[in-house]
């Protein structure tokens with residue numbers, strides 16, 4: 250049963266499984282912006298050196314071994330897809346949920362931190378893909394370490410092999426445990442949405458579920474929605 254912990258040791262979650270459902274490397278804007286915010290604005294652990302984040306998916310079934318009262322939930326912006334759970338004491342992000350996970354799987358990127366061992370007792374195999382390279386800043390793709398798997402599993406957008414595998418993952422490995430990301434959200438909410446650092450937090454592309462980071466900015470500040478551009 251894999252253990253996910255924060256840097257300061259206040260929070261620990263134990264997944265029901267030790268074998269992940271999937272593993273990939275995420276180069277998306279959103280993941281890295283969240284890690285950046287937690288590091289720079291909340292004093293969290295250093296984000297990975299590059300925008301390419303180890304991402305390990307488990308069945309959505311875990312227990313909170315400690316620190317339930319110190320867990321917080323955050324979204325990068327109001328219309329964001331991903332809800333990330335973090336330790337309020339050390340700002341480590343420990344687990345995350347996305348609507349596409351169907352309440353069946355959960356994501357941890359705790360293994361991406363280099364200054365502490367955020368993920369333990371997991372039977373990890375190699376990442377099965379690297380995705381969202383279109384989100385990388387200019388020139389950054391060339392700076393990444395070579396992907397260890399087949400080049401066909403490197404994707405500009407969302408990992409197609411994961412999307413293809415999702416129904417089987419939900420069916421065969423997915424779970425919705427007594428404690429899971431949705432129950433956790435109900436326990437620790439409301440969701441924190443940063444109101445500073447708009448440029449960084451809302452600088453990404455539209456989300457997988459169609460959320461527009463810029464639209465939420467206009468909404469949040471009570472400005473009228475931008476006029477559609479005339480042809």
Ligand SMILES: [Zn+2]
Pocket residue numbers: 255256257258259260336337338339340341
């Ligand atoms: Zn902590």
Ligand SMILES: [Zn+2]
Pocket residue numbers: 275276277278279280281381
């Ligand atoms: Zn990502």
